[in-house]
Every structure is written in C-alpha cells, then in structure tokens.
Amino acid sequence: MMITALLVAATIIAQPDTGFDHQVHARFFPLCSTCHAGVTESRASLWPAPASCAQCHDGKIQPAVRWQPRLGPSPTNLRFSHADHLAVYRRTKPETNRPTCSDCHTPAGASWMTVRRTVSRQCLECHGITADHFAAPDTACATCHMPLATVAGFTREDVARFKAPPSHKDPAFASGGHGKLAQPPTENGRSFAIAPSCATCHARDFCITCHVNAPETRTIQGLGPDPRSLAIPATFEAPASHTAADFLTTHGKESRRSTQACQTCHTRESCLTCHNGQPDLAKAMFTAGPGRGPGAQLTRHAPITHTAYWDEQHADMARSRARNCLGCHTRTQCLDCHRPNPGDATGYHAVGFLTRHPAAAYAREADCSNCHNNQQFCASCHQQSGLVSSGQLNPGYHDANRFFGAGHGQAARQSLETCVACHSERDCLQCHSAVAGRSFDPHGPGFDADKLRKRNPQMCSGCHGQAIPGK
Amino acid sequence: MKRSGRVAVLLLVLPFGTASAQGYTARVDVRGQAVDFRGVQLDSVAVGSVITGPTGGPISPDSIAVTCLAGATFCQFYRPGPRREAVPVTTGIDLTMWGLGMSGLSLHGNGRLFADFGDNNAWPGSVPAGQLLEAYAQYDSKGFIGRLGRQTFSSRLGFTGFDGAWLLLERLPANLQLGGYVGLGLADGVALPITSAALNPFNEFQPSERQLVAGGNLNWITPVAEARLDYQREVDRDTRNFVSERAALSATVRPWRRVSLSGGTEYDFSYGWWGTSDVTASYTEPRLGLSAGARHYRPYFNLWTIWGAFSPVPYNAVNGSVSLRPIPKLEVRARGERYWFENTETETPLVNEQDNGWRWSAGATYQLAARLQVDGGFATDFGPGASSQTWSGRVGYDPRENLRLSLDLGTLKRPLEFRFSDANLDWVGVRADWQVMGNLQLGVGAIRYSEDRNRPDNAAFSWDQTRIDFRVTYSMSSGTEWAPLPPARRLKTDR
Numbered sequence: 013m014m015i016t017a018l019l020v021a022a023t024i025i026a027q028p029d030t031g032f033d034h035q036v037h038a039r040f041f042p043l044c045s046t047c048h049a050g051v052t053e054s055r056a057s058l059w060p061a062p063a064s065c066a067q068c069h070d071g072k073i074q075p076a077v078r079w080q081p082r083l084g085p086s087p088t089n090l091r092f093s094h095a096d097h098l099a100v101y102r103r104t105k106p107e108t109n110r111p112t113c114s115d116c117h118t119p120a121g122a123s124w125m126t127v128r129r130t131v132s133r134q135c136l137e138c139h140g141i142t143a144d145h146f147a148a149p150d151t152a153c154a155t156c157h158m159p160l161a162t163v164a165g166f167t168r169e170d171v172a173r174f175k176a177p178p179s180h181k182d183p184a185f186a187s188g189g190h191g192k193l194a195q196p197p198t199e200n201g202r203s204f205a206i207a208p209s210c211a212t213c214h215a216r217d218f219c220i221t222c223h224v225n226a227p228e229t230r231t232i233q234g235l236g237p238d239p240r241s242l243a244i245p246a247t248f249e250a251p252a253s254h255t256a257a258d259f260l261t262t263h264g265k266e267s268r269r270s271t272q273a274c275q276t277c278h279t280r281e282s283c284l285t286c287h288n289g290q291p292d293l294a295k296a297m298f299t300a301g302p303g304r305g306p307g308a309q310l311t312r313h314a315p316i317t318h319t320a321y322w323d324e325q326h327a328d329m330a331r332s333r334a335r336n337c338l339g340c341h342t343r344t345q346c347l348d349c350h351r352p353n354p355g356d357a358t359g360y361h362a363v364g365f366l367t368r369h370p371a372a373a374y375a376r377e378a379d380c381s382n383c384h385n386n387q388q389f390c391a392s393c394h395q396q397s398g399l400v401s402s403g404q405l406n407p408g409y410h411d412a413n414r415f416f417g418a419g420h421g422q423a424a425r426q427s428l429e430t431c432v433a434c435h436s437e438r439d440c441l442q443c444h445s446a447v448a449g450r451s452f453d454p455h456g457p458g459f460d461a462d463k464l465r466k467r468n469p470q471m472c473s474g475c476h477g478q479a480i481p482g483k
Numbered sequence: 484m485k486r487s488g489r490v491a492v493l494l495l496v497l498p499f500g501t502a503s504a505q506g507y508t509a510r511v512d513v514r515g516q517a518v519d520f521r522g523v524q525l526d527s528v529a530v531g532s533v534i535t536g537p538t539g540g541p542i543s544p545d546s547i548a549v550t551c552l553a554g555a556t557f558c559q560f561y562r563p564g565p566r567r568e569a570v571p572v573t574t575g576i577d578l579t580m581w582g583l584g585m586s587g588l589s590l591h592g593n594g595r596l597f598a599d600f601g602d603n604n605a606w607p608g609s610v611p612a613g614q615l616l617e618a619y620a621q622y623d624s625k626g627f628i629g630r631l632g633r634q635t636f637s638s639r640l641g642f643t644g645f646d647g648a649w650l651l652l653e654r655l656p657a658n659l660q661l662g663g664y665v666g667l668g669l670a671d672g673v674a675l676p677i678t679s680a681a682l683n684p685f686n687e688f689q690p691s692e693r694q695l696v697a698g699g700n701l702n703w704i705t706p707v708a709e710a711r712l713d714y715q716r717e718v719d720r721d722t723r724n725f726v727s728e729r730a731a732l733s734a735t736v737r738p739w740r741r742v743s744l745s746g747g748t749e750y751d752f753s754y755g756w757w758g759t760s761d762v763t764a765s766y767t768e769p770r771l772g773l774s775a776g777a778r779h780y781r782p783y784f785n786l787w788t789i790w791g792a793f794s795p796v797p798y799n800a801v802n803g804s805v806s807l808r809p810i811p812k813l814e815v816r817a818r819g820e821r822y823w824f825e826n827t828e829t830e831t832p833l834v835n836e837q838d839n840g841w842r843w844s845a846g847a848t849y850q851l852a853a854r855l856q857v858d859g860g861f862a863t864d865f866g867p868g869a870s871s872q873t874w875s876g877r878v879g880y881d882p883r884e885n886l887r888l889s890l891d892l893g894t895l896k897r898p899l900e901f902r903f904s905d906a907n908l909d910w911v912g913v914r915a916d917w918q919v920m921g922n923l924q925l926g927v928g929a930i931r932y933s934e935d936r937n938r939p940d941n942a943a944f945s946w947d948q949t950r951i952d953f954r955v956t957y958s959m960s961s962g963t964e965w966a967p968l969p970p971a972r973r974l975k976t977d978r
Binding site for chain 1: 510514520521522524525549550552558559560561564567575577595597599605606607608617635641642670672673675681684686688702704709710724726733741747754759763768774780786787788792794795798806820822825829830833836838840846864866867868869870871875891895897899906910912914928950952
C-alpha cells in the first residue's frame with residue numbers, strides 16, 4: 013500500500029503542468045505527429061482529439077481522462093509558426109531533413125519523449141543572436157515577439173508576471189533613460205514606431221500612467237492601447253535635480269530652459285497646486301484629461317527660506333522681490349494679515365493673544381502699525397473697555413506705582429505708542445501745553461524744534477499757540 | 484452708505500456685468516466670531532466714605548482700592564467693567580479679471596462688508612460697514628507695471644494705502660528698477676481715509692482733508708544681492724504742511740549659498756532722527772535655519788499729532804533664532820531677543836521703572852503619524868509695562884485628506900508693571916476645517932477661555948467665556964487658472 017502511495021505520489025510529482033506526461037507515454041508513440049499533426053500539416057490540429065486518448069483511457073483499460081485541447085488564442089506573444097519554420101528549412105536546407113521536433117523540444121542527450129517548452133536560447137542561437145535574451149538588439153525582439161497590444165491570449169496576470177530586463181534597473185532609467193531606449197530603431201529598411209523591446213511588454217495605457225505629454229509623444233503613440241499593460245506597476249520617480257536643496261527656488265529657471273522636460277510629468281494643475289494665477293510657464297503645460305496621465309501629484313511645500321520664523325522675517329524679501337512672492341501667494345493673503353479681518357478668529361496671533369497683548373505692545377516686539385491703526389483698533393477697543401481718560405486725568409488706574417503720575421515720563425518716552433491707545437492729546441496738554449497747561453516741557457532727547465517747525469508749524473501750535481518759539 | 488462705500492460696491496459689482504466672456508477669479512469669504520471682552524469702569528467715592536483697608540491703604544466701602552489726590556473731595560477707582568459681547572461678521576470679496584481686450588490689462592478688487600451683531604459695534608474694526616481694501620486696474624507689460632486706483636504699497640516705511648497711480652519700470656540698465664506713486668493717502672494700518680470718523684474715537688483734532696502722498700523707490704536687483712532706496716512724503720492739502728517726510732534704505736546680500744545678510748534703516752527728515760533699523764544674518768538649509776541680528780526700534784508718529792514732540796526714545800536689541808529638524812518628523816524652534824531703551828532723561832527718585840527687557844520662545848512640532856501632528860510651545864517676555872509666560876499646545880488630526888481637526892490647549896500669566904492686574908488665562912478649544920469641494924472651504928471652532936484678573940481688592944474679576952467662530956470661503960474662476968490656496972501663514976502656538 014505504501015509502495016502504491018509512493019508511486020502515485022511520484023507520478024503526481026513528475027506530471028508536467030501541461031497535464032500530459034510525455035515520458036510515461038514514450039513507448040506508445042514513435043512519432044510526435046501522431047498527436048500533433050498540425051505541426052506539419054497546416055490543416056490539421058496541433059492537438060490530438062480527446063477521442064484518441066480515450067482509445068486507451070476508456071475507464072476499463074486505463075482510467076478515463078477528461079482532457080480537452082486548449083480553445084481560444086494561444087497564451088503567448090511569440091510570432092512562432094511551426095509551418096513557417098519548416099517551410100523555411102525545407103526551402104533553404106533541403107538536404108538536412110531538419111528540423112525535427114526534438115531539436116527544439118528535447119534537451120540535448122535526453123531520452124525520447126523528454127519534452128519541454130522551447131527556451132529562448134535556442135531561438136537566439138538559430139537566429140544568430142549571440143547576446144543574452146534581454147540584451148538582444150531591439151530589432152531582434154520583433155523577430156520573435158508581437159507587441160503586447162496585439163496579443164490576444166494574455167491575461168492581466170500573465171502581463172504582471174513579465175520580468176523586467178536589467179536595463180530597467182539603471183538608476184537613470186526612469187528619469188530619462190527609458191525614453192532613449194524607446195526611440196524606434198531602423199534596420200535594413202525595417203521601420204518601427206517605437207522600440208520593439210518596449211512594445212513587447214508595454215502598451216500605451218502604461219505610458220499614460222505617468223506621461224502627461226503622451227498625445228504629443230510619437231513613441232508613445234506608436235504603441236497600441238491596452239489596459240492589460242496597467243498590470244505592470246509604474247511609479248513616479250523624481251529626477252535627481254528635484255532633490256536639490258534649492259530646487260524650489262531654481263525650478264522656475266530650469267523649467268524655462270527645458271519646458272518640454274517638465275511637460276513629461278507635470279500638468280498645468282500641478283503647477284497651480286502651488287502657483288496662483290496663470291503664470292506663463294503654467295500656460296505652456298498641458299491640462300489633465302483623457303489620453304494624458306494625471307501627472308505628478310504634488311504637495312505644496314514652502315521654500316527652505318520659509319523657516320519657522322519666516323512670517324517675522326519675510327518683509328525684506330517681499331519688498332525687494334515681490335514678483336517672487338506672487339508666484340505662490342496672492343495679494344489677498346498679504347491683506348489677510350496686514351489688514352486684519354474683525355470676523356477672523358484665527359488671525360496672525362496665537363490663541364490667547366488678546367490677554368497677552370499688553371506685554372507685546374508695551375515693549376513693541378513688532379511694529380503693530382504695519383497691520384493695525386492705533387485709533388481704529390487700539391483706541392476704540394480701549395474706549396469700549398473703559399480704558400480711556402474722560403477729559404481729565406483720572407488717577408487710580410496705574411495703581412501699582414503710587415507716584416506713577418509724577419514719574420510717568422520714562423514710561424511715556426519708552427512706550428508712547430501704548431500710551432496713546434488710551435490717552436488723548438488733551439490729556440497730556442493739561443500739563444504739557446505752554447498755552448493752557450502747566451508748561452511742563454515734554455521735549456527730550458533728539459528733539460529738533462527747527463526741523464519740525466519748518467515742516468509743520470501747525471504741530472507746534474498745538475502746545476504753543478501762535479507764540480511758537482524761534483519763529 | 485457713504486460715498487466710499489458706494490464706490491466700493493460699484494467697483495466690485497461693475498465687472499460682473501461687463502465681463503461675461505473674460506477670465507476671472509473670485510473669492511467670497513464670510514467669517515464671523517462671537518467673543519466677549521471686559522475692561523474697567525471709572526468710579527469715585529466721596530472722601531468721607533473712604534475707609535482704611537487691611538493693608539493700610541484707602542479703599543471704597545465695597546473694598547476696592549481708591550486713589551485720593553490731596554485736596555480732592557472725591558477719590559477715584561476703577562471697578563470691573565461690563566462684559567462687552569461682540570459678534571462681528573465679515574463678508575470679503577476678492578476679484579481679479581483679465582482678458583479685457585488688451586493683453587496685460589487686469590482689474591483687481593478686494594472689499595469687506597462688516598456687521599456686528601453684538602453690543603454696539605464693540606469689536607474693533609467693525610465700522611464703517613464697508614471697506615474697500617483695493618480696487619485698481621493694472622497694466623503689466625514687458626518692462627513695466629502700472630496700477631491705477633486704490634491700492635496698497637509695501638516698503639520699509641510701511642504698508643501704505645492710497646488712491647492714485649503707481650508705476651514700476653522693471654528693466655532699466657544695470658539691474659535697476661525705478662518706481663513711483665502719487666495719490667491721496669489712507670490712514671496707517673487701515674483702508675480708511677484719515678478723515679473717517681471711525682479713526683477718531685477720542686474726538687481729537689482730525690484733518691478735514693486727506694493727505695497727498697507721493698514717493699518713489701529705486702531697486703537694484705541681482706541674483707546675489709538687492710538693495711532698495713525709498714522716499715515718501717505726505718502733505719496736508721489744507722495747510723500745505725508736511726505730514727511726514729521719510730526715506731529708507733534696505734539691502735540683502737547672499738555672499739554664499741544659504742547665507743544671507745539683510746538689513747535696512749529709516750530716516751525721518753521731519754524729526755531729523757534715524758528710525759527703525761536692523762541687520763540680520765541668516766543661514767538656511769533644509770534642516771536648519773539660523774539667524775542673528777541687531778535691531779534699533781523707534782516709533783513713528785506723523786506731524787498731525789503732537790506725540791513726536793514728546794521725544795519717544797528708541798530701544799536697541801540683539802536677537803537670534805533657530806529652527807531645526809533633527810529628524811524628518813520633528814521640528815524644534817527657538818528665538819530670543821534682549822533689548823535696552825535709550826536714556827529717556829526723565830529720571831525721578833520716586834519711580835523706578837524697567838528700561839530693558841527680554842523675550843524668548845521655544846516650540847516644537849512633531850508628526851506623530853501620517854495624519855496626526857502635535858505642536859507645543861512656551862513663550863515668555865519680561866520688560867517695561869508688562870510681562871507674560873505662555874504654555875500652549877495643539878494637536879492636529881486629519882481623518883480625511885480634506886478635513887482637519889485640531890485641539891488647542893494653553894495657559895498664560897500676564898502681570899502688569901503699572902497696575903495690579905495679574906491675568907491668568909487657561910483655554911481649551913477645538914476647531915474643524917473642511918475642504919468640502921475644490922472651491923468651497925468651511926471652518927468652525929469653539930474655544931473656552933477661563934480668565935481671572937487678580938488683584939488684592941474687590942476689583943478682581945473673572946471673565947470666563949466661550950468663543951465660537953465660523954468661516955465659509957467660496958472660490959470661483961473662469962477655468963483652472965486658480966486653485967484654492969492654503970493659508971499663507973503658519974499657525975504656531977508660541978507666537
């Protein structure tokens with residue numbers, strides 16, 4: 013029983029995936045053409061009729077089998093025809109009586125009916141190609157292989173099993189090398205629309221996965237459409253230039269120099285992911301649509317100059333190179349901060365700034381007037397908050413310092429912009445006016461009466477009336 | 484509606500009716516928030532009613548510290564003020580049109596309409612009801628750009644608004660550009676003329692006519708350096724006196740890759756003194772940004788006010804910042820500044836006030852997962868008038884590509900130098916920003932503030948509140964010319 017089981021197991025193991033074990037049947041068939049008449053006779057079938065198997069496998073002599081010849085197109089992309097090959101041999105080498113079936117389907121020295129699929133090496137040798145299979149010249153591919161788009165017998169799974177040739181592993185292959193390889197070769201008057209090596213495994217749909225400029229690229233149009241080609245995954249690989257640290261700042265110049273190169277992978281939409289409006293270069297790009305790839309999907313990145321504190325450091329650049337800024341920003345974005353929106357709760361400042369703002373304002377950590385009008389913004393809100401004088405100087409607010417009134421000069425000269433958020437000119441003129449006040453001189457370091465008087469004597473008259481000193 | 488408002492509406496609406504076959508982009512943006520604030524209220528009590536408090540000082544019968552001047556019959560004090568509730572809602576319209584039959588010609592408009600559904604326009608900036616930020620025609624040709632209409636102009640002298648003409652010649656010999664502008668000026672920091680009643684809350688002297696503003700700039704731009712000279716004057720059209728006359732020089736040099744030196748200075752001809760000046764050296768690479776600089780800050784007042792005659796003194800500062808990305812998922816940042824005010828020549832033995840200070844902050848952002856980000860920061864400053872210490876954090880989560888949820892937490896302390904009012908604030912808030920479709924963005928947020936204004940007397944008060952806000956932005960365009968852009972500013976917790 014054990015021996016039987018081992019024999020059965022051995023039989024199963026030896027059974028080739030064709031379903032028919034030629035060697036087991038070796039003693040029954042002296043000729044290949046007994047079953048494969050179609051090899052030599054064009055009208056006959058390449059496969060035996062199931063009834064011929066049933067002559068032995070009738071369920072009595074031998075177990076019945078349910079073998080059926082393959083229907084439909086052959087699952088191969090080979091141009092091979094037994095009849096053609098025989099005809100050529102018979103015409104060119106009638107004396108050799110070759111080839112025989114064993115020449116191609118039996119390994120050298122093997123016994124009768126040791127059958128295998130033909131290996132590509134044999135094809136190459138007969139056709140005089142000395143290179144490896146994947147290193148064969150482009151024109152040689154077309155000798156044996158049909159373009160994928162014309163192969164009916166392959167499924168997506170068959171296509172997915174294609175092995176990539178070594179050329180595809182070249183680091184430069186994705187970024188441009190494959191384009192050069194795809195250029196159609198010419199040989200002995202034969203012309204191709206695209207390199208046959210590409211067409212063997214790929215179709216136009218595969219190229220469109222990446223190529224935005226597919227409709228404009230002759231080599232891609234040289235391929236037929238075939239969705240099965242999508243079974244081979246295509247991945248975008250950015251060229252080495254894109255990884256340079258300053259790429260964001262230099263890509264504009266580069267793209268002007270080689271717009272066509274950018275058009276390969278980028279659509280107009282990919283430009284507009286970052287750039288606004290319709291910059292000239294974006295106009296030159298193709299828009300995404302049928303027949304084109306979607307293009308590289310970009311994420312908006314700030315240039316490296318835009319560090320964490322760029323918002324506080326951007327002014328110089330924005331003034332001198334405003335056009336640079338407008339490449340990615342709109343003037344509205346400038347106005348969003350520089351003209352604050354009262355309805356906007358997520359403005360420039362962080363959460364809690366309303367409570368913290370006295371510290372920022374007293375010490376002027378920034379120039380508030382770049383974005384806020386003191387009267388409209390500071391004074392009107394302080395007025396709503398009761399933080400303004402009411403026509404006379406009211407003591408008591410600055411109560412942390414008993415003598416603040418007498419010693420307010422230092423605070424005033426240091427933080428005058430803060431004082432005027434609560435105090436009117438009238439408040440100060442109660443003491444500092446030379447006409448109606450107590451004539452306390454407010455002028456301090458750096459005061460140049462002559463300069464001021466020459467430019468605007470009206471300002472002087474605010475305190476001095478008509479009796480402006482030195483006039 | 485006032486004349487400026489009518490003009491604003493006309494300029495924004497007119498193009499829609501006349502440009503059916505033209506290219507355009509438009510953005511309609513509605514934002515609103517509900518917010519409380521609370522201040523103080525002046526009160527007084529007869530001298531005879533004042534009692535002595537537990538620390539020996541005078542207090543009112545309801546235990547609020549009072550100030551009594553010698554000889555006065557009443558003592559004054561500030562009690563907690565009423566809550567002011569504000570619900571400002573703003574509708575902003577931004578429009579750009581081109582294809583007007585002349586290559587290079589475009590129209591631009593940006594206006595806002597305001598309404599405050601709270602207490603009497605309590606929130607600053609809510610009046611007048613309409614503001615025209617910009618509305619101009621632009622002609623952009625090879626070699627020059629010209630604008631006519633209401634526009635803003637950015638220079639070292641400020642972010643100036645005016646109604647007038649601006650021209651920039653871009654391709655002069657020797658890498659030079661020459662620009663100039665003239666028009667009727669707007670007030671600083673707002674798209675309103677100086678004659679607007681909204682700019683005179685104290686009912687002070689107000690000019691009757693807008694100022695004439697004119698200026699020019701000369702730019703020198705090369706790949707490794709740029710310099711810019713600005714001049715600007717403003718003239719009172721009524722009295723023909725100067726309102727201001729200033730000049731500024733700014734320059735940036737990039738002597739080596741990743742290294743830049745930038746700086747500039749202002750000079751005020753009216754006062755005869757140097758204004759705000761600075762110089763900064765920066766080193767920037769993808770993982771590291773460094774800067775170090777010095778700053779001289781002097782406030783600017785125009786000649787329509789008397790404030791400049793009070794001799795505001797500048798301060799001098801040194802500062803530095805670093806932002807570092809030690810690993811791709813982590814960014815840390817820090818900055819600091821130390822400053823000293825110049826001598827005010829006002830010393831009195833009665834009062835000892837701060838004349839220098841410092842501020843620094845540090846923060847970090849970590850990408851916990853592809854869609855989860857945390858940010859935390861600490862900021863502190865100490866100086867004249869007030870100080871503060873803030874801890875804050877934010878967790879951002881993107882459950883979908885077009886949806887962002889965030890949680891904000893924080894606490895801050897803010898003592899004042901000249902008044903007993905140590906504010907303590909804690910907050911927790913959530914918000915959601917949703918890109919509903921390519922041209923429609925929604926945002927909504929709610930945040931709970933718990934704030935105490937601490938004092939040793941009964942003028943202390945609590946001011947807890949819940950703020951909510953919303954935002955709807957709808958963009959339109961004649962084609963694919965314009966994609967909705969994300970916010971330009973980075974949201975940081977330690978700002």
